[in-house]
Amino acid sequence: MHIGIERRPARRGLAVAFGLALTLSLAACGDPEEDEAGPADGGAGSSEDAGVNTSPDQDRIRTDEVADIAALVPEEIRDRGTLEVVNSVGTVPPLNFYATDDETVIGVETDIATLVGDVLGLEVEFSTVDWANIFVGLDSGRYDAGFGNITVTEERKDKYDFATYRLDNVAFEAQAGADWSVEGPEDVAGRTIGVGSGTNQEQILISWSEQNVAAGLEPTDIRYYQNATDYYLALSSGRLDAYLGPNPSAVYHARISGDTEIIGSISGAGDELQGEIAATTKKDNGLVEALAAALNEVIENGSYGEVLDRWGLAGEAVEKSRINPPGLPRQDG
Secondary structure, three states: OOOEEOOOOOOOOOOOHHHOOOOOOOOOOOOOOOOOOOOOOOOOOOOOOOOOOOOOOOOOOOOOOOHHHHOOOOHHHHHHOEEEEEEOOOOOOOOOEEOOOOOOEEOHHHHHHHHHHHHHOOEEEEEEOOHHHHHHHHHHOOOOEEOOOOEOEOOHHHOEEEEEEEEOEEEEEEEOOOOOOOOOHHHHOOOEEEEOOOOHHHHHHHHHHHHHHHOOOOOOEEEEOOOHHHHHHHHHHOOOOEEEEEHHHHHHHHHHHOOEEEEEEEEOOOOOOOOEEEEEEEOOOOOHHHHHHHHHHHHHHOHHHHHHHHOOOHHHOOOOOOEOOOOEOOOOO
């Protein structure tokens, strides 16, 4: 299987992988390039020290073609022989990011897309574009599918079909050795919690704090941070009890640094809905059934689980790929 990379919009250094956790806006639902942050302090080890391969030589987990599923692919794509996959690369492992050569795109999204291509018997051609151009390219038919940490939303379902493959979670990250955990609103009553402004995480914290006050508990002291350096310094100095951010970057940082740990994770959609990340394709183009079937094949044969384990995201596994499940509600209500 050939994996090609289109010329990307800007060259980025990998820097210290664990320190580039983004304050991803889940209100924007999966944009991996928002609010980029610099390296965090803390004397953490390297990715290689923690057994994470960030080199261009990925030795990706692969699987076999399944003829019955490959037959579901629309004729035009089958005849072409390639699956044109579009993504957007940020600097936040373990999503799509650049390897140590600053050229090769690696990460959990890339690995899952590769497995899907294997099952469908198609050569995967990756194109790396700005976030907004994922959707422009899908609209025009230039790309077949997006694998870019894209969250299912009701608004997006008007224009796109989705086949889910990961839970969309956010996580509370605290200093290693924390003696408390978060399962619900009462656990953050009276706590000082960091968050990114304008994110779904902020909305969740505000809602939880209001619930606690209504129940006679202390409000949450919500502090705002724009980059990883600042909030990890606040964690290490004890000025923050925890930081609420995207689960993948929090898990990766905790794994690489050893300085922090995850003390709780919840749906990025809030209390009422489990958000899901999905392969995204133009609505009614006939591809979504093949994508979902391929994803269910790799879930069943175990290769999907191997990929998630590789990147530390077993907690975001789905039991089954679903087509167009309930998504985050429309912003206009």
